[in-house]
Amino acid sequence: MLRMTEHANEKTMLTKNERLILESLSQAETPQSAYDLLDSVRDQGIRAPAQVYRALSGLMSKHLIHRIDSSNTYLCCQKPSHEHPNAICLAICDECQQVTELDGVRIGDQLEEYAKASGFESKLTSVELRGLCAKCH
């Protein structure tokens, strides 16, 4: 971990492996699987899935990346400065794989309303839209 003097901004508190994985993800043009990432950081000393999954897990809890459940892939958050929204909303193009992150606060609030009608108290919601992006349709 980093020294105490660097604790100021919690978002920059990344471990070595988290930095490697985040760097690799940020250079990718499309969402990457954990094993894609493993391949791309092998030459930087990472050898086992567990190391990658630990880094991914840390980055997710810091809200710097998101996981796409429908494809078991990961991508950088496009709103890394946002307050943790109650929903993560990703519009994923089935043609070119580009992803656009939508406003998770607005959509999350709306969904929370709907759910509340059934007595459900939502904490964390995930929205994945599949279709065609502006370029592809």
Add this chain to the structure above:
Amino acid sequence: MLRMTEHANEKTMLTKNERLILESLSQAETPQSAYDLLDSVRDQGIRAPAQVYRALSGLMSKHLIHRIDSSNTYLCCQKPSHEHPNAICLAICDECQQVTELDGVRIGDQLEEYAKASGFESKLTSVELRGLCAKCH
């Protein structure tokens, strides 16, 4: 498969394995993994994952079951008569695992609106809310 004379209602056109899996799923109290289902139908002649996955795949395309991407599990559709909505919305209790299916037409339309602002044309969206159900919170 059934005879031609029974083709009338496409929703009842289930294969033997689809019927077995749907029956098993409908008796489960919580969402089941493919391997949970495999265990529960072993004594009815199903022996391999591929058979289960084929049945699940068929049932999903007939909109009789849904898959929960965040937990790799499957459950019966709670609105089996609904016209195929543009969104499947599941509110999943983290305490008791009960799932409530919300109105996918209404929510899907709303999300489609939001996405369109980014030029995205959505076809099929999935919403998974995590939290506590009415009983548990």
Add this chain to the structure above:
DNA sequence: ACGAGGTGTGTTATGTTATAACAAATTTAT
């Protein structure tokens, strides 16, 4: 009746995604 085409089934093998468990190294706190 026959054979072609389509669909469903059974089976084996393999591919893909993710975690458990533990020891060693490093960082931080006292």
Add this chain to the structure above:
DNA sequence: ATAAATTTGTTATAACATAACACACCTCGT
């Protein structure tokens, strides 16, 4: 300095999913 906490490296295994192929069965046109 030493103890405590965290991060890392490593091996092994668990959990989830599909590929590929042979065979059975039904339907349809001849």
